[in-house]
Amino acid sequence: MAHRHRMRVCAGLAAALLTVSGGHAFAAPDDEMTQDIETAVQGVDAYWEAHWSDFFTETYVPPTVLGEYDGASPDVPTCDGEPLDDDNAVYCSTAEDYVAWDTDLMRFGYEYGDAFVYLVVAHEWGHAIQNRLDAELQTVDGELQADCLAGAELEGAAQDGTVVFESGDVDEVHTALVRDADKTPWTKEGDHGSASERVEAFTLGQELGVEGCLPDEAAAEGAAALDR
Numbered sequence: 001m002a003h004r005h006r007m008r009v010c011a012g013l014a015a016a017l018l019t020v021s022g023g024h025a026f027a028a029p030d031d032e033m034t035q036d037i038e039t040a041v042q043g044v045d046a047y048w049e050a051h052w053s054d055f056f057t058e059t060y061v062p063p064t065v066l067g068e069y070d071g072a073s074p075d076v077p078t079c080d081g082e083p084l085d086d087d088n089a090v091y092c093s094t095a096e097d098y099v100a101w102d103t104d105l106m107r108f109g110y111e112y113g114d115a116f117v118y119l120v121v122a123h124e125w126g127h128a129i130q131n132r133l134d135a136e137l138q139t140v141d142g143e144l145q146a147d148c149l150a151g152a153e154l155e156g157a158a159q160d161g162t163v164v165f166e167s168g169d170v171d172e173v174h175t176a177l178v179r180d181a182d183k184t185p186w187t188k189e190g191d192h193g194s195a196s197e198r199v200e201a202f203t204l205g206q207e208l209g210v211e212g213c214l215p216d217e218a219a220a221e222g223a224a225a226l227d228r
Contacts, residue, residue, distance in 0.1 A: 033110045033117060034068075037101075040121040041065055043163040047156045048129070055210050056133070063091065063128040066100035089120045091127035099124040113172030118163075119202075122150035137214050144201040148213035151205025173202065 045062050052060035069077050071086030077100060078084065079092035087108075089101035101120055109116030126149030130138050139145040154173075157163035204212050 036114050037117050040118040043157040044122050044125045044153045046162050047153050064098040066098040068103045069100050071102040091124045093131045115172035119173050122153045126150050147198050147201035148205035151202040152210045155206040
């Protein structure tokens with residue numbers, strides 16, 4: 001295909017958001033992948049801007065978008081003083097409060113489908129949302145909760161009409177979740193979970209929304225954003 005931009009933010013919203021979000025000034029995209037990454041950022045950010053107060057107290061503040069980085073570079077960005085990993089994506093949960101992704105990782109995944117970059121952006125944004133919630137609204141299987149929030153964010157944005165799913169996008173997301181899953185089920189902090197757990201978590205978010213990603217015993221009214 002000449003243009004693989006399937007999941008996309010509608011043109012009017014993109015124009016409105018082509019300014020600054022969470023400290024990141026969007027530049028003109030230089031290729032299709034970069035454009036997809038930026039529209040993913042805009043779509044997920046717009047979802048939370050519109051719906052944060054539906055679920056949580058306080059005020060929604062987006063993370064800074066550091067964006068693409070070269071993990072093999074000698075001047076790779078740092079989080080809490082530590083260089084970011086090569087071929088990885090990250091939410092830096094310190095006071096730096098940013099999301100970022102290695103360019104090689106994104107380009108590798110993009111070869112299997114453009115939905116990959118939407119998943120990466122939404123997953124890391126999910127971690128940023130976790131970091132803004134009271135402890136009782138965070139689950140012990142944090143990576144799976146981030147997958148669930150990714151599903152809720154993208155499905156919610158689709159329902160708002162700011163992100164458009166086209167044929168094959170959800171299958172691409174599921175393929176990426178399976179490919180990047182652990183070989184064993186979630187057992188400890190930092191585990192991403194097995195392939196089936198990751199797909200189930202993402203699907204849960206799609207079907208039940210944000211509230212489906214929160215602990216059963218927690219009330220959404222107790223959520224609070226950190227002061228940033």
